[in-house]
Structures are given as structure tokens and as C-alpha cells.
Amino acid sequence: MKLITKPCLLMLLLFVSFQLEAQEVQNWTWGGPKDPLQNQYKVKHYLLNLELLPNTKAIDGYVEVSFEKTGALDTLRLNLIERYTVLKVEMAGKNISFDHHGDTLDIFPVEDSGNKVKVFYRGKTPIATNPPWVGGFTWERDQKGNHWMGLSSQNEGAKIFMPCLDHPSSEPSEGVDLHFKVPYPYFVAANGNLISNDTKTGFNYFHWATDYPINNYNINFTMGRLHLEEKTYTSRGGREIPMKVYVLEENAAKAPMLLQILETSVRTQEKYFGEFPFPEDKIGLVETPYLGMEHQTINAYGNNYQFTRIGEVYYDWLLYHELGHEWWGNKVTVADWADFWIHEGICSYGDWLFYREHGGESAYHKHARDVARSIKNENPVAFPAQTTTDEAYHSEIYSKGAFILHSLRYILGDDVFFPMLKAFVEDKAYTYENLVGTKDFTDFVQRYSGKDLQGFFDLYLYTTEVPHVKIKKKGKRKYEIQLDNIDFSLPMEVETSKGVERLILGPEPVEVKSKRPVKVDPKGWYLVK
Structure with a gap:
């Protein structure tokens, strides 16, 4: 037998470690173009029944998917990552043939097999390497040495923990039922209401349920x-x-x-x-x-x-x-990650409103200025249709997305802006099972306000450009102001020696009089150069 020297052993251990790490950091994403086979049905309900196995960092159980056919269905295509083993698939009480390849699970219904499918599976879970950004299961111990498990899957989708139709446009219209078996004395917190819990032979059992539609990555459970x-x-x-x-x-x-x-x-x-x-x-x-x-x-x-x-x-x-x-x-959910900014940008703007509500306008504007300094305009906020989470996720869907709402507040004024936001989030056409896109939101804003804001939305959402403010001195006390790189106009505050006034600025020069140099947008309502 050849002896392994210390340097060689170290290299071998590093190689094995790298290989194991590479397996754990496998990149899953979701969204993008919807698989044509998955347009042939709609999910109505998920019933997930899992045993959580903290000692082996594994799960074992089944999911029952209730669905409605919308077309010919000779292949029922679900998604489940390949590291899980599918034990069997049942429809109408009978074993059904299937093919689990890659992260795709194809099931082949037979005639009169009904509108429910039950998939039994088990396996070691993917480990989250940087949760929640690189998600998966996080198996930890609390300070007393007890097991503590969390799950995050926004960027990966629910296929990392259950068979499902894993696309943002698919939500179970009738909600989910979640059943868990865990070692005593652990508890599981999950979505909806706790319907029942019981203890038998060293295990705790929990049944949670919600009747509301729910996006796949929001289905969740924590054990501890x-x-x-x-x-x-x-x-x-x-x-x-x-x-x-x-x-x-x-x-x-x-x-x-x-x-x-x-x-x-x-x-x-x-x-x-x-x-x-x-x-x-x-x-x-x-x-x-x-x-x-x-x-x-x-x-x-x-x-x-x-x-x-x-x-x-x-x-x-x-x-x-x-x-x-x-x-x-x-409640307001996008059907395509191209419109991810609606989730993160408007929600982040809501964070600004806490400053306004409890710290006043000065705290709100200070926060706006702080955020503005972080925005580099490196990526558009809204993306082309059929975008994946990997493509759509970047920091400016939060910061710039929120700043667009901040600018919109100034354009519309508080008497229109705040009722408009509430009207959108309370409109049945855009909530719960009725998923939305960027155009739904921008059309609603323009319809509600009666203003043509398409130029504003097109510039700030779909490009990395911002208006260029050009100030030119004309004589001793006159200045010309224009936004020389856009073809539409915006209301902006202009500070002169007389004070601050609201002017409509655009590609054509606007003349103002002032005894000292003028300032455009002194409060910082816009991202401008």
C-alpha cells in the first residue's frame, strides 16, 4: 500500500471538502418560461405529510396534489430535486408509473385515475449555505443543544422540499394542509391555523392548514x-x-x-x-x-x-x-419574477413609511437620502417576461424600487398617492388568486390618478438611465433649466432666492429668476444627475 504523505493527504481532504461543498451549493432557480406540460393543469390544493429527521438531516413522507385538468393530460409533470428518492406514486389508490429525472418528476396517469396524485419520497435535504439568499434547510442547535431547523426557498422554489408545480404563476387556489411528525418534545410552527397536535410513542404530531392561496416558497415550517x-x-x-x-x-x-x-x-x-x-x-x-x-x-x-x-x-x-x-x-403576488420589484420595492417603501409615521417627515426624508446614496443604477428594476429568480434578484429591486414609489408620491401628491396604494392592494382584481405584473400596477396608477406617467415608468423601471438636470445661467439673475435626456416632463421642486416652487421640467428649457444659483430637487424626490 502506498503511503499518503501529509501534503498529499491535505490536498486530498481539501479536494473531498470542495466536492462536498460543491454538492451542497448546487444552484437551484425557478421561474422563467413555464413548461408547456404544466399548462395542462392547475393545482388546487397540496397536502404535505412529512417526518422531520434532525439526526440525519432528512425528510420522509408524501405530498398529495389535487389538480384541475385544463387540457390533455397524458403526462403530469411536477418538480422535485433529484437528491430525493421517489418511492412510489399513487392515483385512485393504484400505483402509477413515473420517471424522476433531474429535477423533473413525470407521472403517467391512466384513464379514470382522477384528479389527485400522491407522491411518496424521502432523502437527505439540501443544506442552505447562505440562507435566505442561498436557501435550503438550516439544521442548527440552540444554545441548550436542542435541534433547531429552518427552511428557506425563495430563490430555489418549493421543489427543494416537496413535489409540486414549481412556477410563480402556480398557487394552490384552495390552500395547503401540512402534517408533521417530529421527535418529542419538539414543536413545528407553520402556515395557517394549528388544527391539531398530539403526542404518541415519543413523537409529536402537528396539523396546520390554510384555505388561502399561497405561493410555493411561502409554504414553510420551523422545528425547535x-x-x-x-x-x-x-x-x-x-x-x-x-x-x-x-x-x-x-x-x-x-x-x-x-x-x-x-x-x-x-x-x-x-x-x-x-x-x-x-x-x-x-x-x-x-x-x-x-x-x-x-x-x-x-x-x-x-x-x-x-x-x-x-x-x-x-x-x-x-x-x-x-x-x-x-x-x-x-396578498399581491406576481406571476413572473420579471416583476419581482413589486414584492420587494413596494414592501421596502412601506418600511420608509414607518419612519414617516413614527419619526415624522424629517426622518422619512433622511432615510430616503440614505437609500439614494446606495443606488448605483446598475440594473433595470423590471425585467423582460419569463425571468428566473437568479436573473431578477438584485439589491436595487429593493432600493430603487422603493425610490420610484417615493418619486411617485411627489408627482401625485399625498391626497392621491396614499389612497391609490391602498386601493390597489385592496382591489380583488389584483389580489390573492389574481396574480399581477408591472403593467397591472402602472396602468392602475395612471387610471386612478388620471395622469400619463408612462414615460416616468419606462425610464425608471426598464432602464438604468435617470433624468439629467441641466442648469444654464442666462444673464445676471436668470437661469434656464431642462432635463435634456428625456422626452417627457416631470414636476420638480426648484429653489431660488424667492423660495421653493414646483415647476414642470422637461426637454424644453424653463427660465427662472434668482439672485443666487438655483437648486433643482433640493429635497431629493428623484434619482437624477
């Missing part, structure tokens, strides 16, 4: 030794809604404060965007071993209780942002 802090919240519409906060038992003393901040946050969101969108379920969050994510009615919270004070109240930016997605992302 969890403490519940709860109260009844009365919404702006007078509805009594359960409000529940699940934290690690070791953080039980921090839960009342977290619950209080959650209540303040919901009241602020409701003021601007209307009643909490899922009153039949709950307002909920759960402490997770990663930063956070907007899982419907059970938002992931991992910000380590870093509360700050704004005005007279306490604020947690992570909690507030993920909560905002209950309106922008979960």
Missing part, C-alpha cells in the same frame, strides 16, 4: 423547542385575529417585547395598506436560525432582537419588512 407568546389583535376593520410569536425557549423573556413590536408594526402597515390580509389564519412569526423571510402568516425572524427606537415606539427593521410582504408578495 419553541415558546409561544400570543394575544388577540383587533384590526382596523374590527376583526379579531390571533397574533402569535414563537421563539426559542431560551428567549422566552424577550417574547413579550417582540409581540409588542409586532402589534405596532401591524397597526402601521394597516394604516397605509389596509386590513391584515389573512384574518382567518393568524398574524405570526417564528424565530429561525437564519435572518428572515416572508412566509405567509408565519414570517421567519432571525434578527436577534436588535430593536431600535423611532419616535415613541420600538422598531425592528427585519420584522417590519417581512411583515410588509403579507400585503406586497403574499
Whole structure:
């Protein structure tokens, strides 16, 4: 036998480590063009039944998919990552043939096999390497050595934990039922309402359910030794809604404060965007071993209780942002990741409104200036149709997306802008099962306001250009101002020696008089050069 020297052994270990890491960081994405075979049916309901196995970082169970045929269906195509083993597939109580190749699961129904399919599967889970941005399962231990598991899949899709039609345009119209088996004494927090829980022979069993439509990546569950802090919240519409906060038992003393901040946050969101969108379920969050994510009615919270004070109240930016997605992302949902900015940009603008509500206009504008400094205009905010998460996800869908709303506020004025935002998020045509795109939003804004804003939207959403402000001195006390790279006009504040006035600026020069140099947009309502 040939001996392996220390340098060779080190190289071998590094190689093996690299190979294992490469397997874990496999890049999954979703969205893009929808598979034609998946246009032949619509998902109505998922029933997920899983045993969570923390010692082996694996899952074992089945999913039952209820669907409605919309065309000829000789192949029922689902998505499930290849690392799971599909044990069998049943329809109408009979074993059905299937082919699991890559991340695709093809099922071949026979005549009269019905509109439900049950897929049994198991396997070791993909491990999240940088959750939630590079998602998967996060298997951790709390400070007492107890198992603690979180799941994140926004950029990967639900195929990393269950067989499904994994496309953003597909939501189960009748919701999901979620059943879990875990070792005693662990708890599982998930979407919707806790229908039942039981303990038998060393295991805990949980049944959660929601009847609301839900996007695939929002289906979620967290396992741990969890403490519940709860109260009844009365919404702006007078509805009594359960409000529940699940934290690690070791953080039980921090839960009342977290619950209080959650209540303040919901009241602020409701003021601007209307009643909490899922009153039949709950307002909920759960402490997770990663930063956070907007899982419907059970938002992931991992910000380590870093509360700050704004005005007279306490604020947690992570909690507030993920909560905002209950309106922008979960209630108003895009069908194509090309329009991802509607989720992240408008939700981020909602974060700015917390500063306005509790810190005043000065705090709001300071925050706007801080955000503006981070925007480099490197990518468009809205993308061509059929875009994947990998293509659409970048920081400016948050920052620049929010700034576009900030500019829109100035253009329309508060008396139109704020009612307009609430009207959109409360319109049945754009909520729950009725998914939206960028054009839906921009058309609505123009229709509601009665203003032609297409030039503004086209420039800021679809390009990396911004208006160029050109100021030319004409004589001793005269200046000409124009936006020389656009073919439309915008209202802008202009500060002269007489004060600040609102002028319509565009490609044609506008003359103003001032005893000192003029300033255009001194408050920073726009991204301009």
C-alpha cells in the first residue's frame, strides 16, 4: 500500500471538502418560461405529510396534489430535486408509473385515475449555505443543544422540499394542509391555523392548514423547542385575529417585547395598506436560525432582537419588512419574477413609511437620502417576461424600487398617492388568486390618478438611465433649466432666492429668476444627475 504523505493527504481532504461543498451549493432557480406540460393543469390544493429527521438531516413522507385538468393530460409533470428518492406514486389508490429525472418528476396517469396524485419520497435535504439568499434547510442547535431547523426557498422554489408545480404563476387556489411528525418534545410552527397536535410513542404530531392561496416558497415550517407568546389583535376593520410569536425557549423573556413590536408594526402597515390580509389564519412569526423571510402568516425572524427606537415606539427593521410582504408578495403576488420589484420595492417603501409615521417627515426624508446614496443604477428594476429568480434578484429591486414609489408620491401628491396604494392592494382584481405584473400596477396608477406617467415608468423601471438636470445661467439673475435626456416632463421642486416652487421640467428649457444659483430637487424626490 502506498503511503499518503501529509501534503498529499491535505490536498486530498481539501479536494473531498470542495466536492462536498460543491454538492451542497448546487444552484437551484425557478421561474422563467413555464413548461408547456404544466399548462395542462392547475393545482388546487397540496397536502404535505412529512417526518422531520434532525439526526440525519432528512425528510420522509408524501405530498398529495389535487389538480384541475385544463387540457390533455397524458403526462403530469411536477418538480422535485433529484437528491430525493421517489418511492412510489399513487392515483385512485393504484400505483402509477413515473420517471424522476433531474429535477423533473413525470407521472403517467391512466384513464379514470382522477384528479389527485400522491407522491411518496424521502432523502437527505439540501443544506442552505447562505440562507435566505442561498436557501435550503438550516439544521442548527440552540444554545441548550436542542435541534433547531429552518427552511428557506425563495430563490430555489418549493421543489427543494416537496413535489409540486414549481412556477410563480402556480398557487394552490384552495390552500395547503401540512402534517408533521417530529421527535418529542419538539414543536413545528407553520402556515395557517394549528388544527391539531398530539403526542404518541415519543413523537409529536402537528396539523396546520390554510384555505388561502399561497405561493410555493411561502409554504414553510420551523422545528425547535419553541415558546409561544400570543394575544388577540383587533384590526382596523374590527376583526379579531390571533397574533402569535414563537421563539426559542431560551428567549422566552424577550417574547413579550417582540409581540409588542409586532402589534405596532401591524397597526402601521394597516394604516397605509389596509386590513391584515389573512384574518382567518393568524398574524405570526417564528424565530429561525437564519435572518428572515416572508412566509405567509408565519414570517421567519432571525434578527436577534436588535430593536431600535423611532419616535415613541420600538422598531425592528427585519420584522417590519417581512411583515410588509403579507400585503406586497403574499396578498399581491406576481406571476413572473420579471416583476419581482413589486414584492420587494413596494414592501421596502412601506418600511420608509414607518419612519414617516413614527419619526415624522424629517426622518422619512433622511432615510430616503440614505437609500439614494446606495443606488448605483446598475440594473433595470423590471425585467423582460419569463425571468428566473437568479436573473431578477438584485439589491436595487429593493432600493430603487422603493425610490420610484417615493418619486411617485411627489408627482401625485399625498391626497392621491396614499389612497391609490391602498386601493390597489385592496382591489380583488389584483389580489390573492389574481396574480399581477408591472403593467397591472402602472396602468392602475395612471387610471386612478388620471395622469400619463408612462414615460416616468419606462425610464425608471426598464432602464438604468435617470433624468439629467441641466442648469444654464442666462444673464445676471436668470437661469434656464431642462432635463435634456428625456422626452417627457416631470414636476420638480426648484429653489431660488424667492423660495421653493414646483415647476414642470422637461426637454424644453424653463427660465427662472434668482439672485443666487438655483437648486433643482433640493429635497431629493428623484434619482437624477
